[in-house]
Amino acid sequence: MMCSCEQEILCWFYFGTLLFSIYFHSVTVIGAPLKQDVLDSGSTVLNHSMSLVHRMETLLAIGNSSDVSLRVQTINTDEMKVIQAHSLVLSLQSDVFEELLLSRNSSALVLTESPDCAAVFAKFIRYLYCGDISVRLDQAKSLHILASKYHVWGLQQGLTQYMTQHLSSDSPTGHVVSWYSYALQIGDNTLRDSCLQFLSWNLSSVLQSGEWISISENLLLSLLQRSDLILQSELELYEALEGWIGQNQPDSTTVESALRAVRYGMIPPQHLFRLQKQSALMVKYYESISDLLYLAFQFHSASPIQLAKYFDVNCSIFTPRNYLSSSWGSPWLISNPTRDDRSFSFQTQLGPSGHDSGKRVTWNALFSPRWLPLSGRSTYTELGAMQPSRTDGGRPRIIVTPATSSPDFAGVSFQKTVIVMAKQQGKVVVHDVYNFHQSTEEAGDFLKDADLQRRTSEYLIDSSLSLHIVIKPLYHTLLVARK
Numbered sequence: 001m002m003c004s005c006e007q008e009i010l011c012w013f014y015f016g017t018l019l020f021s022i023y024f025h026s027v028t029v030i031g032a033p034l035k036q037d038v039l040d041s042g043s044t045v046l047n048h049s050m051s052l053v054h055r056m057e058t059l060l061a062i063g064n065s066s067d068v069s070l071r072v073q074t075i076n077t078d079e080m081k082v083i084q085a086h087s088l089v090l091s092l093q094s095d096v097f098e099e100l101l102l103s104r105n106s107s108a109l110v111l112t113e114s115p116d117c118a119a120v121f122a123k124f125i126r127y128l129y130c131g132d133i134s135v136r137l138d139q140a141k142s143l144h145i146l147a148s149k150y151h152v153w154g155l156q157q158g159l160t161q162y163m164t165q166h167l168s169s170d171s172p173t174g175h176v177v178s179w180y181s182y183a184l185q186i187g188d189n190t191l192r193d194s195c196l197q198f199l200s201w202n203l204s205s206v207l208q209s210g211e212w213i214s215i216s217e218n219l220l221l222s223l224l225q226r227s228d229l230i231l232q233s234e235l236e237l238y239e240a241l242e243g244w245i246g247q248n249q250p251d252s253t254t255v256e257s258a259l260r261a262v263r264y265g266m267i268p269p270q271h272l273f274r275l276q277k278q279s280a281l282m283v284k285y286y287e288s289i290s291d292l293l294y295l296a297f298q299f300h301s302a303s304p305i306q307l308a309k310y311f312d313v314n315c316s317i318f319t320p321r322n323y324l325s326s327s328w329g330s331p332w333l334i335s336n337p338t339r340d341d342r343s344f345s346f347q348t349q350l351g352p353s354g355h356d357s358g359k360r361v362t363w364n365a366l367f368s369p370r371w372l373p374l375s376g377r378s379t380y381t382e383l384g385a386m387q388p389s390r391t392d393g394g395r396p397r398i399i400v401t402p403a404t405s406s407p408d409f410a411g412v413s414f415q416k417t418v419i420v421m422a423k424q425q426g427k428v429v430v431h432d433v434y435n436f437h438q439s440t441e442e443a444g445d446f447l448k449d450a451d452l453q454r455r456t457s458e459y460l461i462d463s464s465l466s467l468h469i470v471i472k473p474l475y476h477t478l479l480v481a482r483k
């Protein structure tokens with residue numbers, strides 16, 4: 001009895017050394033690939049790592065030589081699952097397990113998990129043995145919770161990456177909002193920011209989905225602050241906000257903060273009139289936002305430049321978001337984008353103010369797939385965005401200029417925004433957003449990672465590059481007459 005036990009320990013010791021040496025070996029290889037090549041020249045690798053993984057899987061499945069039984073209890077229920085495991089493997093992968101195993105009293109380790117985590121616990125343990133795992137959309141969060149709880153950092157990182165890449169995937173009830181709250185709760189800023197950016201860049205879809213009603217106050221208010229929201233119009237946002245408030249019935253402070261984040265200057269006056277009389281929400285909270293509505297009507301009544309002489313127009317109520325409706329810009333589909341330069345014209349309103357919205361501006365856009373700066377002749381060097389590594393056959397560039405100049409442009413700077421779509425997991429999603437004044441050179445990294453030559457490039461949707469250009473007038477505060 002004693003003897004066989006000792007043998008077992010010896011065997012485990014040997015196996016442990018093996019695992020550790022594999023582990024450290026691979027770390028060395030990553031650190032010094034060149035040296036490794038030299039040392040190993042003339043030798044041949046016999047690679048049986050797949051069969052090792054298979055043996056590990058069998059070991060877990062059969063539970064031979066198990067020295068710990070994991071009793072996974074579902075919180076607030078009598079449900080209990082038992083997994084025969086091996087303390088060496090658990091400790092190797094997780095210092096939390098190592099700690100728990102050292103301080104345990106018996107051969108069993110009782111773990112209490114939420115129902116969702118208990119449901120994927122076996123999968124999680126299998127990962128510790130085999131190093132691979134298959135993940136479904138509805139399992140990612142629970143697995144992430146387990147990986148974080150037990151300090152399995154590699155898995156945690158992999159899951160964050162999986163979630164970041166699957167934001168646009170279809171799910172019956174939506175998942176991004178719940179991933180966002182989770183990321184916020186655990187302080188995973190990468191995931192939180194990816195979720196927030198996805199929601200911001202895909203806001204029209206989100207507003208129309210069932211998920212919208214379920215978003216938290218905190219998320220609602222963070223979204224409303226952002227100027228990079230991509231949506232049809234500010235009116236669309238107001239109406240969705242009305243729906244959210246109707247369903248969630250938050251306290252009046254929250255309603256007021258939310259209503260005050262709407263950019264009323266961006267809503268045409270005829271709609272503001274209607275809302276003022278017919279939106280029950282606006283009627284109820286009229287007092288809380290009457291100053292903003294008054295400012296918006298002033299904005300609509302004259303040229304913004306007149307307003308700028310007396311009022312601060314550099315504030316969010318006069319700052320556009322990325323509106324997709326046709327008065328603000330145009331989609332631009334460029335087929336076979338690497339072939340040659342392409343030009344395109346479109347019209348926008350001069351500005352969102354009632355005074356300007358009837359005036360049209362024609363814009364010319366020029367796309368060059370392989371533009372090379374003529375060094376020393378560039379007009380944009382002062383922006384410091386030029387990279388020295390431009391000798392590689394050129395990079396894509398877009399220039400947007402007005403077809404004619406007009407005295408109406410005085411005091412306005414037109415910010416151009418190019419929204420770039422790409423295919424991700426079979427879905428068309430907004431991949432990048434670039435802001436610039438005249439040329440994408442200013443952005444520095446325009447389509448930097450888009451290999452348009454490659455037929456399978458995610459940026460090519462039916463062999464076309466899919467863009468949307470938005471023109472956003474920004475006004476400068478003059479405030480000269482007040483002094």
Ligand SMILES: *[C@@H]1O[C@H](CO)[C@@H](O)[C@H](O)[C@H]1NC(C)=O
Pocket residue numbers: 045047048049050
């Ligand atoms: C051994 O094979 C596996 C899978 O076939 C592969 O992932 C691994 O890189 C190989 N290792 C070496 C050292 O060649």
Ligand SMILES: *[C@@H]1O[C@H](CO)[C@@H](O)[C@H](O)[C@H]1NC(C)=O
Pocket residue numbers: 058062064
């Ligand atoms: C597991 O143990 C049993 C006996 O305890 C043995 O018959 C069987 O071959 C073992 N299986 C493996 C895969 O080692």
Ligand SMILES: *[C@@H]1O[C@H](CO)[C@@H](O)[C@H](O)[C@H]1NC(C)=O
Pocket residue numbers: 103104105
């Ligand atoms: C181990 O046993 C002691 C005494 O029986 C008990 O006080 C302690 O809480 C136990 N520890 C664990 C981790 O179960």
Ligand SMILES: *[C@@H]1O[C@H](CO)[C@@H](O)[C@H](O)[C@H]1NC(C)=O
Pocket residue numbers: 167168169170201202205427428429430
């Ligand atoms: C918006 O999200 C939906 C899923 O919620 C996705 O199918 C669609 O591709 C996304 N669109 C964009 C433009 O990101």
Ligand SMILES: *[C@@H]1O[C@H](CO)[C@@H](O)[C@H](O)[C@H]1NC(C)=O
Pocket residue numbers: 314475476477
């Ligand atoms: C507008 O305000 C922002 C911050 O509130 C500031 O960074 C920016 O320089 C201002 N622009 C002008 C033109 O006054």
